Structure formats: structure tokens, C-alpha cells
Amino acid sequence: MTYRIGRGEQGVLTYEPYKSYLLPHWRFRTVQIARNSSDTLWNKFLEFYQQKDFVGMDMTRKFIQMGMTRSKRYANYKGGKKYVDGKEKGNMIQKSKGHNGREEKEEASRIFREVWERCRSHGGYLELKQEFLREQKEWLKAEDRVKLEEDQETEDHPKRRKKVRIKIEHEYGTQPPVSRQRIKTEHD
Numbered sequence: 806m807t808y809r810i811g812r813g814e815q816g817v818l819t820y821e822p823y824k825s826y827l828l829p830h831w832r833f834r835t836v837q838i839a840r841n842s843s844d845t846l847w848n849k850f851l852e853f854y855q856q857k858d859f860v861g862m863d864m865t866r867k868f869i870q871m872g873m874t875r876s877k878r879y880a881n882y883k884g885g886k887k888y889v890d891g892k893e894k895g896n897m898i899q900k901s902k903g904h905n906g907r908e909e910k911e912e913a914s915r916i917f918r919e920v921w922e923r924c925r926s927h928g929g930y931l932e933l934k935q936e937f938l939r940e941q942k943e944w945l946k947a948e949d950r951v952k953l954e955e956d957q958e959t960e961d962h963p964k965r966r967k968k969v970r971i972k973i974e975h976e977y978g979t980q981p982p983v984s985r986q987r988i989k990t991e992h993d
Contacts, residue, residue: 808860810934814871823864831868833876839913843869843920850924859933866924873917880910 808820818824827849832842846869853861879885883904888895901907924930 808863810863810938814867814874817864817867817871820860820864823861827865827868831872833872833879833910833913833917836909836912836916839872839876839916842872843917846872847920847923850927850930854927854929854933857933859930859937862924862927862930862933866921866930869917869921869924873914873921876910876913876917880907880914
């Protein structure tokens, strides 16, 4: 169980296959594009809910949040650059007040924000999130027990680790508690 909910958009561009599935739908250049993108992502969010796929729902929420924050950055900074050298620890560029396209990016950010707030307050999302966190906690406890037994393994007892793993696998199944089903697309 490698997925972590993280803070904000953390990990949005690293977790496959969700990244490749959702990234083509994430756009915010104009208000109409942002509206279409946020609607598409919201529908993907609901599809993941129907599949009871919390990771898919959370990744979709992150893309929607990223649409909100990125369009806001383009509204606040001409060209979307916040730092002079492009690095977060560099010198910040002063916010621009009236560059061309500012209002359009503000509106795009508002559109994504509305959908993001819907995602965060979605009852099914909150329920699946609690279930995911509970299962993740159980899985981590099981992993710690395996590691503890591995640390205690000696050369006199080389098979001990195998027995412990079998015990843990039977206790929690051979798969992590959260299902890793293939994402269903409209082509399936």
C-alpha cells in the first residue's frame, strides 16, 4: 500500500495509472476550457466513487485542486512564474495587478474551486477516506510486525521470516486491504 493521501496536491503527478488517465483532462487556459475540464474531472471523480476506488477519487480531487491553484498562479503572476529563477527557494516575483488574461485565470480558478469544494465535502469521498485510512493503518501495523520478526531472525532460524509472512498474508489476504482494480474507461 504505497499511496499516501498527502497534503494538497502532493504526489498528483507521480501515482500511476491514475496520472496518465486524468492528466489529459486537466486544462485551464480559458474559462470555457476550465469549465469543460472541471466537469470532466468531476465525472471521473463520480466514476471512481461508483467503483469504490478511493485512490482514484483522491487523485481526481488533487487534479481539480491543481487546476484551481495553477490558474490562480497565472492570475497572480504574468506567465505563471512565481520565482525569478523558477525554484521555490529563489527570489519571488512581485504579484502583477493588471496583466492581460488575469480576469480569465481568476474565473478559471473559481470554477475549479467550486468543484474542489464539492469533492472535499462529498459524503462518499469522506466515507471511503476514513475506510482507506483505517485499512492503511492496519496494513502498516502488519508491515511493522513483519519487519520486527525479520530483525529478530538469526542464522540458526532462516525459515522464521517465511512463516511470519505466511501468517500475515493469511490474516490480511494476499493483497493489500485496498483493492487495486484496473481503472474502467468508457472504452471497456
